[in-house]
Amino acid sequence: MEYLILGFFSGLSLILAIGAQNIFVIEQGLKKQHIFLVCSICSASDLLLIFFGIFLFHHFIQYFNPLIELIFNFLLLIFLIHFIYSKIKSFKSKVNLKDGVPDISKFNIFLKTLGFTYLNPHVYSDTVFFLGNFSKNFILNQKLFFGAGASIASFMFFFAIGYLSKYLSQYAQNETVWKIINILIIGFMSLLAIFVILETIN
Numbered sequence: 001m002e003y004l005i006l007g008f009f010s011g012l013s014l015i016l017a018i019g020a021q022n023i024f025v026i027e028q029g030l031k032k033q034h035i036f037l038v039c040s041i042c043s044a045s046d047l048l049l050i051f052f053g054i055f056l057f058h059h060f061i062q063y064f065n066p067l068i069e070l071i072f073n074f075l076l077l078i079f080l081i082h083f084i085y086s087k088i089k090s091f092k093s094k095v096n097l098k099d100g101v102p103d104i105s106k107f108n109i110f111l112k113t114l115g116f117t118y119l120n121p122h123v124y125s126d127t128v129f130f131l132g133n134f135s136k137n138f139i140l141n142q143k144l145f146f147g148a149g150a151s152i153a154s155f156m157f158f159f160a161i162g163y164l165s166k167y168l169s170q171y172a173q174n175e176t177v178w179k180i181i182n183i184l185i186i187g188f189m190s191l192l193a194i195f196v197i198l199e200t201i202n
Contacts, residue, residue, distance in 0.1 A: 015046070021042065043155040073196055137199075
């Protein structure tokens with residue numbers, strides 16, 4: 001159960017970052033445009049990529065030697081530091097949801113959501129690289145719980161911001177609220193970075 005919780009908070013910390021995909025989902029919620037379709041595509045895509053990353057590292061781990069594992073931990077640490085740094089920098093930026101999106105068909109929304117999802121490099125770095133690499137030393141059962149927790153976080157987050165954005169739009173544009181969220185994210189990701197450092201040393 002602890003790996004389910006770890007996966008949930010790891011996935012939630014990554015997905016809470018303000019990015020183009022999240023803003024697009026919020027915009028669709030505010031305009032009440034095909035919200036279920038948009039949230040389903042984003043959530044299902046995260047699930048597929050999360051487990052792809054987990055099992056990619058699961059099958060490659062048998063070919064790892066200590067040097068390769070050290071390199072991956074080093075790259076993971078760099079990614080964590082860069083992520084934390086970008087979140088600190090985001091304190092200077094503001095969330096802008098005033099610009100609406102055009103009223104388009106379900107098919108166009110489908111294509112646009114795929115674009116925001118699969119053309120976004122952060123989707124791959126967060127799901128495949130980070131979550132896959134972070135869970136590479138877990139046993140199979142722990143990987144499954146970890147992936148399930150991260151996937152649950154994605155489904156909860158996307159459907160929450162999609163369906164509640166019309167009610168919470170005034171808070172989504174509140175700088176103070178986003179700063180508090182970012183502080184919590186920075187704190188949790190910093191703990192993960194310390195964990196990686198200790199794992200590398202040992």
